[in-house]
Amino acid sequence: MLAKASSERSVVCANRPLAEMSRFYVTTPIYYVNDVPHLGTAYTTIIADALRRYHLLRGHSTRMLTGTDEHGLKLEREAKKRGKAPAEFVTEMSDRFEATWPKLEVQPDDFIRTTQPRHEKLAQWFWEEIARRNPDDIYLGNYEGWYCVGCEDLKTEKELEQPGNICPLHKTPVERIKEPSYFFRLSHYQDRLLDHYKQHPKFIRPETRLNEVVSFVQSGLRDLSVSRTTFSWGIPVPGDPKHVMFVWFDALTNYWTALQGDEEHKKFWRGDSEIVHLVGKDILRFHTVYWPAFLMSAGIKLPTTVFAHGFLTVNGQKMSKSLRNAVDPLGIARAFGEAIGGNDAAGAEVLRYQLLRAISFGQDGDFDFAAMIERYNADLGKNLGNLLARTLGLCTKMTGGKVPPRTEITQLEKDLDSAIQADRRDAIAAWDALEPHRALERTWAIASAANQYVDRAAPWAEDKKGNRARVETSLNTLLGVLALLSVLIWPARHTRCSRLSRRKWTRRRPGPRRRPGPRLRPRPRLRFSTNSSQSLICESALCEARNESPKRTSFSSYRWIWASPNCGPSLPALLCLFSPRLSLAEELSWSRTLRRASSARA
Numbered sequence: 120m121l122a123k124a125s126s127e128r129s130v131v132c133a134n135r136p137l138a139e140m141s142r143f144y145v146t147t148p149i150y151y152v153n154d155v156p157h158l159g160t161a162y163t164t165i166i167a168d169a170l171r172r173y174h175l176l177r178g179h180s181t182r183m184l185t186g187t188d189e190h191g192l193k194l195e196r197e198a199k200k201r202g203k204a205p206a207e208f209v210t211e212m213s214d215r216f217e218a219t220w221p222k223l224e225v226q227p228d229d230f231i232r233t234t235q236p237r238h239e240k241l242a243q244w245f246w247e248e249i250a251r252r253n254p255d256d257i258y259l260g261n262y263e264g265w266y267c268v269g270c271e272d273l274k275t276e277k278e279l280e281q282p283g284n285i286c287p288l289h290k291t292p293v294e295r296i297k298e299p300s301y302f303f304r305l306s307h308y309q310d311r312l313l314d315h316y317k318q319h320p321k322f323i324r325p326e327t328r329l330n331e332v333v334s335f336v337q338s339g340l341r342d343l344s345v346s347r348t349t350f351s352w353g354i355p356v357p358g359d360p361k362h363v364m365f366v367w368f369d370a371l372t373n374y375w376t377a378l379q380g381d382e383e384h385k386k387f388w389r390g391d392s393e394i395v396h397l398v399g400k401d402i403l404r405f406h407t408v409y410w411p412a413f414l415m416s417a418g419i420k421l422p423t424t425v426f427a428h429g430f431l432t433v434n435g436q437k438m439s440k441s442l443r444n445a446v447d448p449l450g451i452a453r454a455f456g457e458a459i460g461g462n463d464a465a466g467a468e469v470l471r472y473q474l475l476r477a478i479s480f481g482q483d484g485d486f487d488f489a490a491m492i493e494r495y496n497a498d499l500g501k502n503l504g505n506l507l508a509r510t511l512g513l514c515t516k517m518t519g520g521k522v523p524p525r526t527e528i529t530q531l532e533k534d535l536d537s538a539i540q541a542d543r544r545d546a547i548a549a550w551d552a553l554e555p556h557r558a559l560e561r562t563w564a565i566a567s568a569a570n571q572y573v574d575r576a577a578p579w580a581e582d583k584k585g586n587r588a589r590v591e592t593s594l595n596t597l598l599g600v601l602a603l604l605s606v607l608i609w610p611a612r613h614t615r616c617s618r619l620s621r622r623k624w625t626r627r628r629p630g631p632r633r634r635p636g637p638r639l640r641p642r643p644r645l646r647f648s649t650n651s652s653q654s655l656i657c658e659s660a661l662c663e664a665r666n667e668s669p670k671r672t673s674f675s676s677y678r679w680i681w682a683s684p685n686c687g688p689s690l691p692a693l694l695c696l697f698s699p700r701l702s703l704a705e706e707l708s709w710s711r712t713l714r715r716a717s718s719a720r721a
């Protein structure tokens with residue numbers, strides 16, 4: 120049976136043979152540590168994590184990188200303001216970032232800090248490599264112009280708001296600087312960049328952003344100042360330590376310097392690895408003009424895609440610390456976790472779902488706690504929760520908790536199967552296209568179709584008529600749908616799935632007992648008709664997923680859940696996955712929750 124299943128194609132990648140599977144390297148911007156993380160910065164990190172998990176499910180070798188950007192004038196001044204040495208200050212703040220991600224159910228493979236020696240060494244190598252390969256590309260000159268410390272970027276007069284030379288992003292006056300500086304000969308790369316955009320339509324996404332960048336480059340590129348001499352909190356320029364590197368030169372190289380050693384570079388940068396940088400729309404130019412030009416000059420492969428997302432807004436205004444409307448993601452997770460009678464992790468999962476589902480990735484989106492509650496009730500309660508509760512309730516009553524056979528297939532099942540296949544294909548295509556909102560929308564369409572199917576198939580009525588074959592077929596069909604959903608939902612809500620191997624499985628892993636998660640009420644009592652090999656396969660799949668093992672078997676094991684003729688192992692999986700209470704409506708005191716949410720705002 121094992122041999123047969125492994126020769127089949129898998130659930131998630133039915134359209135793609137295993138031989139084509141490859142490597143996926145996803146990055147977030149590295150965050151300035153002048154302040155703590157807020158929901159806006161958590162947004163990209165959560166999306167990157169979900170994409171990584173999706174690729175893990177597909178059996179790809181995956182790697183997710185995030186980290187902190189710790190050099191530059193902004194941080195030097197912030198440290199001074201707080202009476203601390205820059206190194207001490209950035210370490211404290213970076214630790215807060217690093218500690219935040221696991222609390223949001225995000226598990227990056229690597230966390231880079233630009234003050235780490237591993238980064239500094241390779242950033243200097245990068246500079247030297249440019250100078251070695253193209254001695255003309257870096258030259259010494261004098262820079263005179265405007266500088267926005269908030270953006271850590273040079274500004275032209277045209278970009279500023281008048282009167283007062285105001286940065287349009289930070290709404291603060293820019294500073295005039297005049298100092299010796301090394302320049303990067305960006306002007307030489309104009310045609311090569313335009314050519315690259317043309318040859319690689321996936322390089323800048325979404326497409327509207329491509330047009331924006333193309334017209335910027337077509338309007339003419341000026342050489343870029345890449346070093347500073349009036350402060351010292353940065354990486355010294357090789358051979359001229361009076362200069363420190365321009366903070367963006369230093370920061371952009373992190374995506375490459377984080378891969379240490381030939382093996383990692385070979386695996387995730389060279390060859391056919393898909394390299395995806397997720398960035399906010401405000402830093403698109405750095406990633407699609409400067410970064411590819413640096414890479415071209417150093418003779419290094421360019422990333423596959425730079426995807427620019429929109430801003431999270433509050434009442435239509437960009438969420439940011441400086442505008443004092445930033446929302447604390449951990450506060451939201453805590454408040455929501457409490458509201459649903461679970462822990463912070465349960466709240467974090469709902470927050471993840473909301474961010475992934477509610478905002479079209481690429482566009483601005485307003486964050487609204489009331490909308491999050493509404494979606495929780497509608498999608499996770501009424502739709503998915505209802506499907507789960509009905510199916511398990513019916514199984515408890517009509518099949519004694521056993522997974523029944525599928526013996527009498529009618530047009531109802533055929534219609535449902537074809538609707539589901541289409542939605543499943545669309546969901547997968549959407550994950551591939553970096554559109555998690557659409558992927559989840561299609562996934563939930565499967566749950567809606569299955570809810571309609573229960574009404575039409577009416578197993579309770581067939582039961583009354585004594586039509587066992589129909590009862591069993593419809594319940595088997597529903598369990599199959601839930602099994603598929605448990606896979607498709609995993610990138611967004613994986614914790615419940617990962618708990619699986621610790622609960623109800625034939626083999627318990629050694630180690631301390633954990634607190635049980637929130638319970639489904641009334642909890643159906645089910646006996647699982649699994650055979651031991653299936654249990655074992657599923658157990659190892661879920662352990663692997665939890666432990667971030669890059670082994671491909673995790674994916675092929677998921678196939679088993681679906682391919683299994685008797686869906687046995689999926690039942691406990693489903694219980695763990697969808698254990699939030701079925702309806703929040705009665706339990707949730709709106710005013711109390713909203714009060715908590717507002718006090719959670721930073």
Ligand code: MSP
Binds near residue numbers: 402438
């Ligand atoms: N350090 C640079 C990035 C260097 S990457 C080589 C930086 N840091 S940042 O902390 O200011 O911003 C990091 C990211 O957070 C940016 O992509 C920015 O767009 C994003 N966001 C900041 N506020 C945001 C929202 N309100 N909504 C969504 N993303 C937001 O720039």
